[in-house]
Amino acid sequence: MNQVTSFLRPAPLNTDVAVEMIGVNKWYGDFHVLRDINLKVMGGERIVICGPSGSGKSTLIRCINRLEEHQRGRILVDGVELLDDVKKIEEIRRDVGMVFQQFNLFPHLTVLENLTLAPIWVRHLPRREAEEIARHYLQRVKIPEQAEKFPGQLSGGQQQRVAIARALCMNPKIMLFDEPTSALDPEMVKEVLDAMNELANDGMTMLVVSHEMGFARQVANRIVFMDEGQIIEANTPEAFFASPQHERTKLFLSQILH
Amino acid sequence: MDAADSTKPKVSPLYDPKVRGIAYQVALCALIGVLVYGAISNAIENLTRAKIASGFGFWTTTAGFDINQTLIEYSNISTYGRAFWVGLLNTLLVAALGIVFATILGFAIGIARLSRNWLLARMAGVYVEVIRNIPLLLQLLFWYNAVLKALPEQLQESFIIPGGGFLNRRGLFLPQPVFGNGSGIAFVALILGIVAAIIFRIRIKRRHEQTGVRAPVFAIVLALVVVPPLVALALAGFPIDFIYPYPGRFNIQGGIEILPEFMALLFGLVIYTAAFIAEVVRAGLFAVSRGQTEAAYSLGLPTGPTLRLVVIPQAMRVIIPPLTSQYLNLTKNSSLAVAIGYPDLVQIFTGTVLNQTGQAVEVVTLTMAVYLTISLVTSLLMNLYDRRVALVER
Ligand SMILES: Nc1ncnc2c1ncn2[C@@H]1O[C@H](COP(=O)(O)OP(=O)(O)OP(=O)(O)O)[C@@H](O)[C@H]1O
Ligand SMILES: [Mg+2]
Numbered sequence: 001m002n003q004v005t006s007f008l009r010p011a012p013l014n015t016d017v018a019v020e021m022i023g024v025n026k027w028y029g030d031f032h033v034l035r036d037i038n039l040k041v042m043g044g045e046r047i048v049i050c051g052p053s054g055s056g057k058s059t060l061i062r063c064i065n066r067l068e069e070h071q072r073g074r075i076l077v078d079g080v081e082l083l084d085d086v087k088k089i090e091e092i093r094r095d096v097g098m099v100f101q102q103f104n105l106f107p108h109l110t111v112l113e114n115l116t117l118a119p120i121w122v123r124h125l126p127r128r129e130a131e132e133i134a135r136h137y138l139q140r141v142k143i144p145e146q147a148e149k150f151p152g153q154l155s156g157g158q159q160q161r162v163a164i165a166r167a168l169c170m171n172p173k174i175m176l177f178d179e180p181t182s183a184l185d186p187e188m189v190k191e192v193l194d195a196m197n198e199l200a201n202d203g204m205t206m207l208v209v210s211h212e213m214g215f216a217r218q219v220a221n222r223i224v225f226m227d228e229g230q231i232i233e234a235n236t237p238e239a240f241f242a243s244p245q246h247e248r249t250k251l252f253l254s255q256i257l258h
Numbered sequence: 259m260d261a262a263d264s265t266k267p268k269v270s271p272l273y274d275p276k277v278r279g280i281a282y283q284v285a286l287c288a289l290i291g292v293l294v295y296g297a298i299s300n301a302i303e304n305l306t307r308a309k310i311a312s313g314f315g316f317w318t319t320t321a322g323f324d325i326n327q328t329l330i331e332y333s334n335i336s337t338y339g340r341a342f343w344v345g346l347l348n349t350l351l352v353a354a355l356g357i358v359f360a361t362i363l364g365f366a367i368g369i370a371r372l373s374r375n376w377l378l379a380r381m382a383g384v385y386v387e388v389i390r391n392i393p394l395l396l397q398l399l400f401w402y403n404a405v406l407k408a409l410p411e412q413l414q415e416s417f418i419i420p421g422g423g424f425l426n427r428r429g430l431f432l433p434q435p436v437f438g439n440g441s442g443i444a445f446v447a448l449i450l451g452i453v454a455a456i457i458f459r460i461r462i463k464r465r466h467e468q469t470g471v472r473a474p475v476f477a478i479v480l481a482l483v484v485v486p487p488l489v490a491l492a493l494a495g496f497p498i499d500f501i502y503p504y505p506g507r508f509n510i511q512g513g514i515e516i517l518p519e520f521m522a523l524l525f526g527l528v529i530y531t532a533a534f535i536a537e538v539v540r541a542g543l544f545a546v547s548r549g550q551t552e553a554a555y556s557l558g559l560p561t562g563p564t565l566r567l568v569v570i571p572q573a574m575r576v577i578i579p580p581l582t583s584q585y586l587n588l589t590k591n592s593s594l595a596v597a598i599g600y601p602d603l604v605q606i607f608t609g610t611v612l613n614q615t616g617q618a619v620e621v622v623t624l625t626m627a628v629y630l631t632i633s634l635v636t637s638l639l640m641n642l643y644d645r646r647v648a649l650v651e652r
Pocket of ligand 2: 057058059178179
């Protein structure tokens with residue numbers, strides 16, 4: 001029991017550097033997707049990344065847990081550098097949760113099994129303990145009654161909340177979100193944003209690719225604007241919305257805020 | 259107001275889908291009945307005209323021919339019925355071994371084709387493209403005539419296989435174990451070891467679920483299965499003897515003899531079918547979206563468990579129906595044995611027996627019924643398995 005409670009304790013707010021990207025470059029063949037990315041995310045910080053379609057937002061956050069490989073520059077996650085070492089990469093992935101636009105729940109497993117798979121096979125927790133943790137997080141995303149169902153039987157909003165809970169069950173230090181609400185019907189967006197809000201209040205380090213500007217204004221410490229593979233501008237929400245520095249940012253904001 | 263059902267508009271029975279469905283089925287059954295009746299009465303009429311006694315009277319008649327591979331006791335004074343069983347067992351033997359090896363090879367090549375290793379993926383691709391585009395019959399002739407018949411004929415030139423075996427044009431000769439007094443105990447020890455291993459596996463799984471502690475399962479299971487029979491054998495003073503094949507006057511004598519016809523057929527079937535199974539497996543793995551792998555990776559699961567726990571269970575649903583038909587193809591293709599002289603059901607029964615008795619209708623019908631039964635049983639087993647993996651969703 002003691003072990004479980006310690007496992008459930010929210011990550012302490014710290015001032016360490018959670019993610020550091022130094023001069024990161026990436027190409028798809030000839031196509032230069034990421035250009036000289038420099039980004040430092042402190043522990044407990046919440047970053048919202050926005051920008052036009054194809055600007056490299058997904059690629060950037062997918063580099064942080066090595067779903068994509070960068071070719072030049074350095075990426076350090078929680079002080080550990082991402083290199084070709086498979087064991088190191090798996091270690092980093094354990095501590096970095098990810099939520100996808102398309103949910104990517106495992107359709108052949110129940111909700112509970114989705115949540116306990118990695119804790120059992122990666123963290124080697126006993127099943128009973130893994131289930132206890134899973135039910136705790138289902139409670140937190142407000143769908144404790146769906147544990148025995150299969151993902152296909154849930155609404156989009158419920159599925160995305162399961163996906164958040166699934167990532168949290170690994171007790172990650174950092175959470176990555178790639179447009180978590182873009183595939184959802186409008187009435188379901190709020191329930192997912194609420195869950196993310198709560199996570200932010202607990203002090204989770206978050207990198208969120210999103211065009212939900214209301215959420216950004218409310219939750220983000222910094223907003224990062226990307227275009228054509230570059231970080232054009234990074235600022236606090238107040239400054240970002242009140243006085244955008246670059247023409248492209250202004251154009252983007254005028255389009256997205258009407 | 260009336261109840262809702264009384265206001266429901268009446269549909270003419272002519273347009274009621276349920277009525278129509280039943281009508282179609284009745285019509286189809288009637289049609290098939292007429293066709294079958296016609297075929298049978300026609301055959302009987304022809305046979306009586308040709309004065310061939312119909313029926314299975316020949317079943318208990320002496321066959322009078324030899325068969326060079328028999329899994330059950332048989333000699334040329336055995337009956338035609340006995341020859342049928344010999345042929346059936348030979349077919350089942352090559353089909354069963356073929357299915358097992360083709361599955362292993364096919365999965366390996368299918369997974370290799372999707373490997374990140376360029377050379378491995380390319381080699382697997384070339385294998386599939388070459389093998390599945392050459393007729394199986396040619397491949398069988400190749401293995402039989404170009405490979406196995408090209409082996410040395412002279413006894414002195416036979417390849418010697420380490421451990422006391424020989425390989426030459428007449429086949430593969432391996433030592434045959436003979437179990438003496440006391441080996442029964444080793445056998446019992448083996449069974450007990452297997453039981454212990456199963457119990458151990460169940461308990462270790464339960465312990466893993468309760469405490470999270472994991473043990474080197476494979477090593478311990480292996481030890482449980484291997485050590486007790488070895489100890490029992492040692493205590494009994496190793497009562498197992500081997501009859502080693504030795505070069506006789508005309509041929510290698512003693513030991514187990516594996517015919518070149520059998521090897522050629524097994525090689526051909528396995529290599530050919532594996533190419534198709536590899537394609538089936540590749541398509542199945544492809545059908546699982548990239549997002550599934552990424553989700554598993556992002557949770558820290560390594561490649562192996564990701565394949566085993568996430569990708570393959572989902573791919574299996576796509577794989578099983580075409581895999582079943584590959585199994586059926588392999589079984590049916592085994593009847594090409596006739597081309598290289600492996601004594602399978604077709605070669606013995608619809609070949610020699612049919613020629614000698616002239617009972618074409620009985621022999622061919624029975625043989626077809628046998629293949630149909632084998633196929634239906636295979637399909638049934640695969641469907642049961644399919645239901646097990648499919649039910650998991652929804
Ligand atoms: N595997 C790939 N191979 C080649 N090009 C790719 C690949 N993945 C992405 N790209 C290209 O890289 C660019 C950046 O893609 P990315 O998905 O990071 O954009 P994004 O900012 O997330 O866009 P969106 O808002 O549409 O999700 C796009 O132009 C895309 O076409
Ligand atoms: Mg994207």
